[in-house]
Amino acid sequence: MTTPAREFLKGCRNALPVTLTFSVLFVVVGAHSQASGLDLAQGLALTALVFAAPAQMAATDLIAQGAWLPALLAIIVINFRFLLMSASIAPYLGKPGRGRLLASVQMLSASTFATSFIPLREGSLQYPLSYFLGVCAASFPTAVIATATGYLVQDAIPPWLQQTMTMVLPIYFVTFLARVWPRTRFLAAGVLGLVLTPVANSLLPGFGLIVTALAVAALLMLLEPKACPKTI
Amino acid sequence: MSENHLIWLVILAGAAASYGFRSLPLLVMSRLDLVDSGSDLLRFFDYATYAIIGGIIGSALVSGGELTSAVSDPRLVVGLMTVAATFALCLKLRGNLLPLFAGVGLYQVLSWLAL
Structure with a gap:
Protein backbone atom coordinates (compact mmCIF):
# COMPACT_ATOMS: atom_id res chain seq x y z
CA MET A 1 0.00 0.00 0.00
CA PRO A 170 23.68 16.05 -17.08
CA ILE A 171 24.02 12.32 -17.80
CA TYR A 172 21.21 11.67 -15.32
CA PHE A 173 19.07 14.26 -17.10
CA VAL A 174 19.66 12.39 -20.37
CA THR A 175 17.93 9.40 -18.79
CA PHE A 176 14.90 11.65 -18.18
CA LEU A 177 14.79 12.68 -21.81
CA ALA A 178 15.07 9.05 -22.90
CA ARG A 179 12.03 8.22 -20.78
CA VAL A 180 9.78 10.39 -22.94
CA TRP A 181 10.57 8.31 -26.02
CA PRO A 182 8.66 7.95 -28.37
CA ARG A 183 6.76 11.18 -27.61
CA THR A 184 8.72 13.07 -30.20
CA ARG A 185 7.44 16.56 -29.39
CA PHE A 186 8.76 16.44 -25.82
CA LEU A 187 11.97 14.92 -27.12
CA ALA A 188 12.24 17.71 -29.67
CA ALA A 189 11.80 20.23 -26.86
CA GLY A 190 14.71 18.61 -25.00
CA VAL A 191 16.99 18.46 -28.03
CA LEU A 192 16.21 22.05 -29.02
CA GLY A 193 16.91 23.12 -25.44
CA LEU A 194 20.22 21.24 -25.47
CA VAL A 195 21.38 22.85 -28.72
CA LEU A 196 19.99 26.37 -28.33
CA THR A 197 20.58 27.14 -24.64
CA PRO A 198 24.39 27.48 -24.89
CA VAL A 199 23.92 29.75 -27.93
CA ALA A 200 21.32 31.85 -26.13
CA ASN A 201 23.52 31.96 -23.03
CA SER A 202 26.38 33.41 -25.04
CA LEU A 203 24.06 36.10 -26.44
CA LEU A 204 22.11 36.79 -23.23
CA PRO A 205 24.29 35.70 -20.30
CA GLY A 206 22.15 34.43 -17.45
CA PHE A 207 18.91 34.38 -19.43
CA GLY A 208 19.75 31.66 -21.97
CA LEU A 209 17.89 28.88 -20.19
CA ILE A 210 14.63 30.70 -19.64
CA VAL A 211 14.58 32.46 -23.03
CA THR A 212 15.26 29.20 -24.87
CA ALA A 213 12.66 27.28 -22.85
CA LEU A 214 9.97 29.87 -23.53
CA ALA A 215 10.85 30.12 -27.22
CA VAL A 216 10.94 26.34 -27.71
CA ALA A 217 7.63 25.89 -25.88
CA ALA A 218 6.00 28.63 -27.96
CA LEU A 219 7.33 27.12 -31.19
CA LEU A 220 6.10 23.62 -30.36
CA MET A 221 2.69 24.94 -29.34
CA LEU A 222 2.45 26.67 -32.72
CA LEU A 223 3.41 23.45 -34.51
CA GLU A 224 0.79 21.33 -32.70
CA PRO A 225 -1.87 19.90 -35.00
CA LYS A 226 -5.01 21.93 -34.34
CA ALA A 227 -7.46 19.06 -34.90
CA CYS A 228 -6.02 16.67 -32.32
CA PRO A 229 -4.10 18.63 -29.69
CA LYS A 230 -3.92 15.70 -27.26
CA THR A 231 -2.03 13.31 -29.54
CA ILE A 232 1.42 14.37 -28.32
CA MET B 1 28.50 50.04 6.36
CA SER B 2 31.25 47.43 6.80
CA GLU B 3 32.24 44.90 4.16
CA ASN B 4 30.84 42.13 6.33
CA HIS B 5 27.44 43.86 6.49
CA LEU B 6 27.45 44.37 2.72
CA ILE B 7 28.09 40.66 2.12
CA TRP B 8 25.15 39.79 4.37
CA LEU B 9 23.00 42.33 2.54
CA VAL B 10 23.82 40.71 -0.83
CA ILE B 11 23.09 37.24 0.56
CA LEU B 12 19.77 38.21 2.16
CA ALA B 13 18.53 40.29 -0.77
CA GLY B 14 19.55 37.51 -3.19
CA ALA B 15 17.78 34.99 -0.98
CA ALA B 16 14.59 37.08 -0.92
CA ALA B 17 14.58 37.45 -4.71
CA SER B 18 15.28 33.73 -5.20
CA TYR B 19 12.50 32.78 -2.81
CA GLY B 20 10.12 35.08 -4.67
CA PHE B 21 10.94 33.43 -8.00
CA ARG B 22 10.43 30.00 -6.45
CA SER B 23 7.24 30.68 -4.53
CA LEU B 24 5.09 33.11 -6.54
CA PRO B 25 4.21 30.83 -9.50
CA LEU B 26 3.72 27.90 -7.13
CA LEU B 27 1.23 29.83 -5.03
CA VAL B 28 -0.70 31.11 -8.04
CA MET B 29 -0.71 27.95 -10.17
CA SER B 30 -1.39 25.45 -7.39
CA ARG B 31 -4.85 27.06 -7.11
CA LEU B 32 -5.68 26.28 -10.75
CA ASP B 33 -6.89 22.87 -11.85
CA LEU B 34 -4.70 22.56 -14.92
CA VAL B 35 -3.91 18.83 -14.85
CA ASP B 36 -7.45 17.57 -15.31
CA SER B 37 -8.38 20.22 -17.85
CA GLY B 38 -5.36 19.41 -20.09
CA SER B 39 -4.97 23.11 -20.73
CA ASP B 40 -2.76 24.85 -23.29
CA LEU B 41 -0.89 26.50 -20.43
CA LEU B 42 0.00 23.12 -18.94
CA ARG B 43 1.27 21.79 -22.28
CA PHE B 44 3.25 24.99 -22.75
CA PHE B 45 5.00 24.44 -19.41
CA ASP B 46 5.52 20.75 -20.22
CA TYR B 47 7.38 21.70 -23.38
CA ALA B 48 9.31 24.38 -21.49
CA THR B 49 10.32 21.82 -18.86
CA TYR B 50 11.85 19.43 -21.37
CA ALA B 51 13.61 22.38 -23.00
CA ILE B 52 15.01 23.29 -19.57
CA ILE B 53 16.22 19.72 -18.98
CA GLY B 54 17.90 19.75 -22.40
CA GLY B 55 19.26 23.21 -21.70
CA ILE B 56 20.88 22.11 -18.45
CA ILE B 57 22.57 19.24 -20.33
CA GLY B 58 23.74 21.62 -23.06
CA SER B 59 25.07 24.16 -20.56
CA ALA B 60 27.01 21.42 -18.74
CA LEU B 61 28.57 20.22 -21.99
CA VAL B 62 29.80 23.72 -22.78
CA SER B 63 32.23 23.85 -19.89
CA GLY B 64 32.85 27.31 -18.50
CA GLY B 65 29.89 28.66 -20.47
CA GLU B 66 32.06 30.06 -23.27
CA LEU B 67 30.58 28.78 -26.51
CA THR B 68 33.37 29.94 -28.82
CA SER B 69 36.12 28.17 -26.85
CA ALA B 70 33.94 25.11 -26.23
CA VAL B 71 33.53 24.40 -29.94
CA SER B 72 37.22 23.54 -30.24
CA ASP B 73 37.31 21.75 -26.87
CA PRO B 74 37.54 17.92 -27.11
CA ARG B 75 35.51 17.71 -23.90
CA LEU B 76 32.46 18.86 -25.89
CA VAL B 77 32.86 15.92 -28.31
CA VAL B 78 33.40 13.53 -25.39
CA GLY B 79 30.31 14.94 -23.66
CA LEU B 80 28.13 14.67 -26.78
CA MET B 81 29.25 11.08 -27.40
CA THR B 82 28.46 10.24 -23.78
CA VAL B 83 25.02 11.85 -24.01
CA ALA B 84 24.20 9.95 -27.22
CA ALA B 85 25.43 6.61 -25.84
CA THR B 86 23.53 7.08 -22.55
CA PHE B 87 20.36 7.93 -24.45
CA ALA B 88 20.69 4.79 -26.59
CA LEU B 89 21.36 2.67 -23.51
CA CYS B 90 18.27 4.07 -21.77
CA LEU B 91 16.11 2.92 -24.68
CA LYS B 92 17.42 -0.65 -24.23
CA LEU B 93 17.35 -0.84 -20.43
CA ARG B 94 14.72 -0.15 -17.82
CA GLY B 95 15.47 2.21 -14.98
CA ASN B 96 17.87 5.12 -14.65
CA LEU B 97 20.73 3.95 -12.49
CA LEU B 98 22.45 1.45 -14.80
CA PRO B 99 22.53 3.86 -17.77
CA LEU B 100 23.71 6.59 -15.38
CA PHE B 101 26.68 4.60 -14.08
CA ALA B 102 27.47 3.31 -17.58
CA GLY B 103 27.36 6.88 -18.89
CA VAL B 104 29.67 8.21 -16.19
CA GLY B 105 32.08 5.30 -16.76
CA LEU B 106 32.03 5.90 -20.50
CA TYR B 107 32.68 9.62 -19.98
CA GLN B 108 35.68 8.78 -17.82
CA VAL B 109 37.10 6.32 -20.38
CA LEU B 110 36.54 8.71 -23.31
CA SER B 111 38.12 11.56 -21.34
CA TRP B 112 41.24 9.50 -20.68
CA LEU B 113 41.45 8.57 -24.37
CA ALA B 114 40.76 12.03 -25.78
CA LEU B 115 42.24 14.51 -23.29
Whole structure:
Protein backbone atom coordinates (compact mmCIF):
# COMPACT_ATOMS: atom_id res chain seq x y z
CA MET A 1 0.00 0.00 0.00
CA THR A 2 1.29 3.43 -0.91
CA THR A 3 1.74 5.88 1.94
CA PRO A 4 3.23 9.39 2.12
CA ALA A 5 6.25 7.90 3.92
CA ARG A 6 6.87 5.37 1.14
CA GLU A 7 6.69 8.02 -1.55
CA PHE A 8 8.98 10.25 0.53
CA LEU A 9 11.52 7.39 0.67
CA LYS A 10 11.11 6.77 -3.04
CA GLY A 11 11.99 10.41 -3.61
CA CYS A 12 15.07 10.02 -1.40
CA ARG A 13 16.19 6.96 -3.39
CA ASN A 14 15.65 8.60 -6.76
CA ALA A 15 17.68 11.61 -5.60
CA LEU A 16 20.83 9.47 -5.24
CA PRO A 17 22.48 10.89 -8.40
CA VAL A 18 21.68 14.42 -7.21
CA THR A 19 23.17 13.63 -3.81
CA LEU A 20 26.34 12.27 -5.43
CA THR A 21 26.69 15.34 -7.63
CA PHE A 22 25.92 17.82 -4.85
CA SER A 23 28.44 16.15 -2.56
CA VAL A 24 31.16 17.20 -5.04
CA LEU A 25 29.67 20.32 -6.57
CA PHE A 26 29.02 22.08 -3.27
CA VAL A 27 32.46 21.15 -1.93
CA VAL A 28 33.73 23.26 -4.82
CA VAL A 29 31.21 26.00 -3.96
CA GLY A 30 32.31 25.95 -0.31
CA ALA A 31 35.99 26.17 -1.24
CA HIS A 32 35.17 29.05 -3.59
CA SER A 33 33.32 30.89 -0.82
CA GLN A 34 36.37 30.57 1.43
CA ALA A 35 38.71 31.80 -1.30
CA SER A 36 36.39 34.77 -1.98
CA GLY A 37 36.61 36.01 1.59
CA LEU A 38 33.25 34.91 2.98
CA ASP A 39 33.16 33.53 6.50
CA LEU A 40 31.74 30.05 7.14
CA ALA A 41 28.31 31.35 8.21
CA GLN A 42 28.05 33.45 5.04
CA GLY A 43 29.06 30.51 2.84
CA LEU A 44 26.47 28.28 4.51
CA ALA A 45 23.78 30.98 4.34
CA LEU A 46 24.43 31.42 0.63
CA THR A 47 23.86 27.70 0.03
CA ALA A 48 20.87 27.41 2.35
CA LEU A 49 19.11 30.59 1.20
CA VAL A 50 20.10 30.98 -2.46
CA PHE A 51 20.59 27.22 -3.15
CA ALA A 52 21.86 27.44 -6.72
CA ALA A 53 25.51 26.61 -7.40
CA PRO A 54 25.86 28.72 -10.60
CA ALA A 55 24.42 31.81 -8.89
CA GLN A 56 26.60 31.24 -5.81
CA MET A 57 29.80 30.87 -7.85
CA ALA A 58 29.07 34.05 -9.82
CA ALA A 59 28.10 36.01 -6.71
CA THR A 60 31.15 34.98 -4.66
CA ASP A 61 33.43 35.94 -7.56
CA LEU A 62 31.91 39.41 -7.63
CA ILE A 63 31.86 39.74 -3.83
CA ALA A 64 35.61 39.04 -3.85
CA GLN A 65 36.01 42.06 -6.16
CA GLY A 66 33.84 44.24 -3.90
CA ALA A 67 31.17 44.46 -6.62
CA TRP A 68 28.16 44.24 -4.30
CA LEU A 69 25.38 45.32 -6.65
CA PRO A 70 26.59 43.15 -9.59
CA ALA A 71 26.78 40.21 -7.15
CA LEU A 72 23.15 40.73 -6.19
CA LEU A 73 22.14 41.18 -9.83
CA ALA A 74 23.98 37.96 -10.74
CA ILE A 75 21.90 36.02 -8.19
CA ILE A 76 18.67 37.63 -9.44
CA VAL A 77 19.41 37.04 -13.13
CA ILE A 78 20.63 33.44 -12.74
CA ASN A 79 17.83 32.42 -10.38
CA PHE A 80 15.15 34.01 -12.53
CA ARG A 81 14.84 30.55 -14.16
CA PHE A 82 13.13 29.29 -10.97
CA LEU A 83 10.08 31.30 -11.99
CA LEU A 84 9.52 28.95 -14.93
CA MET A 85 10.47 25.78 -13.04
CA SER A 86 8.08 26.64 -10.22
CA ALA A 87 5.28 27.36 -12.68
CA SER A 88 5.93 24.03 -14.44
CA ILE A 89 5.95 21.84 -11.36
CA ALA A 90 3.11 23.57 -9.49
CA PRO A 91 0.16 21.86 -11.23
CA TYR A 92 1.55 18.41 -10.38
CA LEU A 93 2.07 18.90 -6.64
CA GLY A 94 -1.59 18.33 -5.82
CA LYS A 95 -3.40 20.58 -3.39
CA PRO A 96 -1.32 20.68 -0.22
CA GLY A 97 -1.72 23.51 2.28
CA ARG A 98 -0.10 26.83 1.51
CA GLY A 99 2.22 26.50 4.53
CA ARG A 100 3.66 23.17 3.33
CA LEU A 101 4.18 24.57 -0.16
CA LEU A 102 5.92 27.69 1.12
CA ALA A 103 8.20 25.63 3.35
CA SER A 104 9.18 23.16 0.63
CA VAL A 105 9.65 25.58 -2.25
CA GLN A 106 12.98 26.86 -0.90
CA MET A 107 14.51 23.50 -1.86
CA LEU A 108 13.53 23.82 -5.52
CA SER A 109 16.66 23.75 -7.64
CA ALA A 110 17.36 22.70 -11.23
CA SER A 111 18.27 19.23 -9.96
CA THR A 112 15.40 18.68 -7.52
CA PHE A 113 13.06 20.05 -10.17
CA ALA A 114 14.25 17.71 -12.95
CA THR A 115 14.35 14.68 -10.64
CA SER A 116 10.80 15.33 -9.45
CA PHE A 117 9.07 16.58 -12.57
CA ILE A 118 9.01 13.44 -14.73
CA PRO A 119 7.60 11.06 -12.06
CA LEU A 120 5.11 13.75 -11.03
CA ARG A 121 4.01 14.28 -14.62
CA GLU A 122 3.60 10.52 -15.19
CA GLY A 123 0.86 10.67 -12.55
CA SER A 124 1.98 7.46 -10.82
CA LEU A 125 2.37 9.14 -7.41
CA GLN A 126 -0.48 9.41 -4.94
CA TYR A 127 1.39 11.83 -2.67
CA PRO A 128 3.33 14.08 -5.04
CA LEU A 129 4.45 16.59 -2.43
CA SER A 130 5.83 13.77 -0.24
CA TYR A 131 7.84 12.51 -3.21
CA PHE A 132 9.15 16.02 -3.93
CA LEU A 133 10.06 16.47 -0.27
CA GLY A 134 11.92 13.15 -0.37
CA VAL A 135 14.01 14.33 -3.31
CA CYS A 136 14.69 17.61 -1.48
CA ALA A 137 15.43 15.94 1.86
CA ALA A 138 18.21 13.91 0.25
CA SER A 139 19.60 16.82 -1.77
CA PHE A 140 19.36 19.99 0.31
CA PRO A 141 21.22 18.84 3.47
CA THR A 142 23.90 17.27 1.24
CA ALA A 143 24.48 20.67 -0.36
CA VAL A 144 24.80 22.41 3.02
CA ILE A 145 27.14 19.76 4.49
CA ALA A 146 29.27 19.70 1.32
CA THR A 147 29.56 23.50 1.41
CA ALA A 148 30.88 23.34 4.97
CA THR A 149 33.27 20.54 4.01
CA GLY A 150 34.56 22.47 1.01
CA TYR A 151 35.01 25.58 3.11
CA LEU A 152 37.02 23.74 5.74
CA VAL A 153 38.96 21.35 3.48
CA GLN A 154 39.83 23.17 0.27
CA ASP A 155 41.07 21.21 -2.76
CA ALA A 156 40.04 17.90 -1.18
CA ILE A 157 38.88 16.48 -4.50
CA PRO A 158 41.27 16.01 -7.45
CA PRO A 159 40.33 17.99 -10.61
CA TRP A 160 39.72 14.88 -12.76
CA LEU A 161 37.17 13.60 -10.26
CA GLN A 162 35.53 17.05 -10.08
CA GLN A 163 35.22 17.07 -13.88
CA THR A 164 33.68 13.59 -13.92
CA MET A 165 31.27 14.32 -11.06
CA THR A 166 30.03 17.50 -12.72
CA MET A 167 28.91 15.25 -15.60
CA VAL A 168 26.80 13.00 -13.33
CA LEU A 169 23.83 15.34 -13.33
CA PRO A 170 23.68 16.05 -17.08
CA ILE A 171 24.02 12.32 -17.80
CA TYR A 172 21.21 11.67 -15.32
CA PHE A 173 19.07 14.26 -17.10
CA VAL A 174 19.66 12.39 -20.37
CA THR A 175 17.93 9.40 -18.79
CA PHE A 176 14.90 11.65 -18.18
CA LEU A 177 14.79 12.68 -21.81
CA ALA A 178 15.07 9.05 -22.90
CA ARG A 179 12.03 8.22 -20.78
CA VAL A 180 9.78 10.39 -22.94
CA TRP A 181 10.57 8.31 -26.02
CA PRO A 182 8.66 7.95 -28.37
CA ARG A 183 6.76 11.18 -27.61
CA THR A 184 8.72 13.07 -30.20
CA ARG A 185 7.44 16.56 -29.39
CA PHE A 186 8.76 16.44 -25.82
CA LEU A 187 11.97 14.92 -27.12
CA ALA A 188 12.24 17.71 -29.67
CA ALA A 189 11.80 20.23 -26.86
CA GLY A 190 14.71 18.61 -25.00
CA VAL A 191 16.99 18.46 -28.03
CA LEU A 192 16.21 22.05 -29.02
CA GLY A 193 16.91 23.12 -25.44
CA LEU A 194 20.22 21.24 -25.47
CA VAL A 195 21.38 22.85 -28.72
CA LEU A 196 19.99 26.37 -28.33
CA THR A 197 20.58 27.14 -24.64
CA PRO A 198 24.39 27.48 -24.89
CA VAL A 199 23.92 29.75 -27.93
CA ALA A 200 21.32 31.85 -26.13
CA ASN A 201 23.52 31.96 -23.03
CA SER A 202 26.38 33.41 -25.04
CA LEU A 203 24.06 36.10 -26.44
CA LEU A 204 22.11 36.79 -23.23
CA PRO A 205 24.29 35.70 -20.30
CA GLY A 206 22.15 34.43 -17.45
CA PHE A 207 18.91 34.38 -19.43
CA GLY A 208 19.75 31.66 -21.97
CA LEU A 209 17.89 28.88 -20.19
CA ILE A 210 14.63 30.70 -19.64
CA VAL A 211 14.58 32.46 -23.03
CA THR A 212 15.26 29.20 -24.87
CA ALA A 213 12.66 27.28 -22.85
CA LEU A 214 9.97 29.87 -23.53
CA ALA A 215 10.85 30.12 -27.22
CA VAL A 216 10.94 26.34 -27.71
CA ALA A 217 7.63 25.89 -25.88
CA ALA A 218 6.00 28.63 -27.96
CA LEU A 219 7.33 27.12 -31.19
CA LEU A 220 6.10 23.62 -30.36
CA MET A 221 2.69 24.94 -29.34
CA LEU A 222 2.45 26.67 -32.72
CA LEU A 223 3.41 23.45 -34.51
CA GLU A 224 0.79 21.33 -32.70
CA PRO A 225 -1.87 19.90 -35.00
CA LYS A 226 -5.01 21.93 -34.34
CA ALA A 227 -7.46 19.06 -34.90
CA CYS A 228 -6.02 16.67 -32.32
CA PRO A 229 -4.10 18.63 -29.69
CA LYS A 230 -3.92 15.70 -27.26
CA THR A 231 -2.03 13.31 -29.54
CA ILE A 232 1.42 14.37 -28.32
CA MET B 1 28.50 50.04 6.36
CA SER B 2 31.25 47.43 6.80
CA GLU B 3 32.24 44.90 4.16
CA ASN B 4 30.84 42.13 6.33
CA HIS B 5 27.44 43.86 6.49
CA LEU B 6 27.45 44.37 2.72
CA ILE B 7 28.09 40.66 2.12
CA TRP B 8 25.15 39.79 4.37
CA LEU B 9 23.00 42.33 2.54
CA VAL B 10 23.82 40.71 -0.83
CA ILE B 11 23.09 37.24 0.56
CA LEU B 12 19.77 38.21 2.16
CA ALA B 13 18.53 40.29 -0.77
CA GLY B 14 19.55 37.51 -3.19
CA ALA B 15 17.78 34.99 -0.98
CA ALA B 16 14.59 37.08 -0.92
CA ALA B 17 14.58 37.45 -4.71
CA SER B 18 15.28 33.73 -5.20
CA TYR B 19 12.50 32.78 -2.81
CA GLY B 20 10.12 35.08 -4.67
CA PHE B 21 10.94 33.43 -8.00
CA ARG B 22 10.43 30.00 -6.45
CA SER B 23 7.24 30.68 -4.53
CA LEU B 24 5.09 33.11 -6.54
CA PRO B 25 4.21 30.83 -9.50
CA LEU B 26 3.72 27.90 -7.13
CA LEU B 27 1.23 29.83 -5.03
CA VAL B 28 -0.70 31.11 -8.04
CA MET B 29 -0.71 27.95 -10.17
CA SER B 30 -1.39 25.45 -7.39
CA ARG B 31 -4.85 27.06 -7.11
CA LEU B 32 -5.68 26.28 -10.75
CA ASP B 33 -6.89 22.87 -11.85
CA LEU B 34 -4.70 22.56 -14.92
CA VAL B 35 -3.91 18.83 -14.85
CA ASP B 36 -7.45 17.57 -15.31
CA SER B 37 -8.38 20.22 -17.85
CA GLY B 38 -5.36 19.41 -20.09
CA SER B 39 -4.97 23.11 -20.73
CA ASP B 40 -2.76 24.85 -23.29
CA LEU B 41 -0.89 26.50 -20.43
CA LEU B 42 0.00 23.12 -18.94
CA ARG B 43 1.27 21.79 -22.28
CA PHE B 44 3.25 24.99 -22.75
CA PHE B 45 5.00 24.44 -19.41
CA ASP B 46 5.52 20.75 -20.22
CA TYR B 47 7.38 21.70 -23.38
CA ALA B 48 9.31 24.38 -21.49
CA THR B 49 10.32 21.82 -18.86
CA TYR B 50 11.85 19.43 -21.37
CA ALA B 51 13.61 22.38 -23.00
CA ILE B 52 15.01 23.29 -19.57
CA ILE B 53 16.22 19.72 -18.98
CA GLY B 54 17.90 19.75 -22.40
CA GLY B 55 19.26 23.21 -21.70
CA ILE B 56 20.88 22.11 -18.45
CA ILE B 57 22.57 19.24 -20.33
CA GLY B 58 23.74 21.62 -23.06
CA SER B 59 25.07 24.16 -20.56
CA ALA B 60 27.01 21.42 -18.74
CA LEU B 61 28.57 20.22 -21.99
CA VAL B 62 29.80 23.72 -22.78
CA SER B 63 32.23 23.85 -19.89
CA GLY B 64 32.85 27.31 -18.50
CA GLY B 65 29.89 28.66 -20.47
CA GLU B 66 32.06 30.06 -23.27
CA LEU B 67 30.58 28.78 -26.51
CA THR B 68 33.37 29.94 -28.82
CA SER B 69 36.12 28.17 -26.85
CA ALA B 70 33.94 25.11 -26.23
CA VAL B 71 33.53 24.40 -29.94
CA SER B 72 37.22 23.54 -30.24
CA ASP B 73 37.31 21.75 -26.87
CA PRO B 74 37.54 17.92 -27.11
CA ARG B 75 35.51 17.71 -23.90
CA LEU B 76 32.46 18.86 -25.89
CA VAL B 77 32.86 15.92 -28.31
CA VAL B 78 33.40 13.53 -25.39
CA GLY B 79 30.31 14.94 -23.66
CA LEU B 80 28.13 14.67 -26.78
CA MET B 81 29.25 11.08 -27.40
CA THR B 82 28.46 10.24 -23.78
CA VAL B 83 25.02 11.85 -24.01
CA ALA B 84 24.20 9.95 -27.22
CA ALA B 85 25.43 6.61 -25.84
CA THR B 86 23.53 7.08 -22.55
CA PHE B 87 20.36 7.93 -24.45
CA ALA B 88 20.69 4.79 -26.59
CA LEU B 89 21.36 2.67 -23.51
CA CYS B 90 18.27 4.07 -21.77
CA LEU B 91 16.11 2.92 -24.68
CA LYS B 92 17.42 -0.65 -24.23
CA LEU B 93 17.35 -0.84 -20.43
CA ARG B 94 14.72 -0.15 -17.82
CA GLY B 95 15.47 2.21 -14.98
CA ASN B 96 17.87 5.12 -14.65
CA LEU B 97 20.73 3.95 -12.49
CA LEU B 98 22.45 1.45 -14.80
CA PRO B 99 22.53 3.86 -17.77
CA LEU B 100 23.71 6.59 -15.38
CA PHE B 101 26.68 4.60 -14.08
CA ALA B 102 27.47 3.31 -17.58
CA GLY B 103 27.36 6.88 -18.89
CA VAL B 104 29.67 8.21 -16.19
CA GLY B 105 32.08 5.30 -16.76
CA LEU B 106 32.03 5.90 -20.50
CA TYR B 107 32.68 9.62 -19.98
CA GLN B 108 35.68 8.78 -17.82
CA VAL B 109 37.10 6.32 -20.38
CA LEU B 110 36.54 8.71 -23.31
CA SER B 111 38.12 11.56 -21.34
CA TRP B 112 41.24 9.50 -20.68
CA LEU B 113 41.45 8.57 -24.37
CA ALA B 114 40.76 12.03 -25.78
CA LEU B 115 42.24 14.51 -23.29
